[in-house]
Amino acid sequence: MTDVSQRISRRISRDFSRDAEGVTELLSTMRLMGSVDHERVQAAVVLAARGQLDRVVDAVDLAETDYRDILAASGLANEDWASRLESEFGSADS
Template sequence: MTSIFGVSVILSGRIVELISREFDGDFREKIIADLAGVDESTFGVQDLERIAGAIVILCKQGIQLDVALDVARSDWRDLLMASGLAGDDWQAVLEREFSR
């Protein structure tokens, strides 16, 4: 994770890999740009890879990116519930998503 001009970039290498594998062209560029612009202060102490992963999982399931981002900003707990990353096993769930 890095910070550019005070805006957090929450994209780990494996999140970018998942996005590259799952999405094409313009949408791939949009999701990377939108996630890179998310302000980490919105999510408190949550792991930002968990948040980004949850958004990507919802997009893989057909949820529109703007909807997933709105849910993330309004209540990140709902985002985690909807994506299956709310439990203590979230890292294992995320790993399964990456290996598909």
């Protein structure tokens, strides 16, 4: 189980309001292979889902199969991923 950061949690609340708790649970229990930044993958799932619960399930499935695919689908696969993450979710310490 991996905690969801505050900035990801805020975005989940905004994008999924009444389903936020379930989305947070799905993200915190994702099983990812290899050494990967979990927050980056969680953010990728949220971005790919675009506020639609059924897309969250599909995005989590994709991430658990090969997290690189969800990073590519959400625009977080490139070298500028950290600045994009900050642009979409705010700074890590806010």
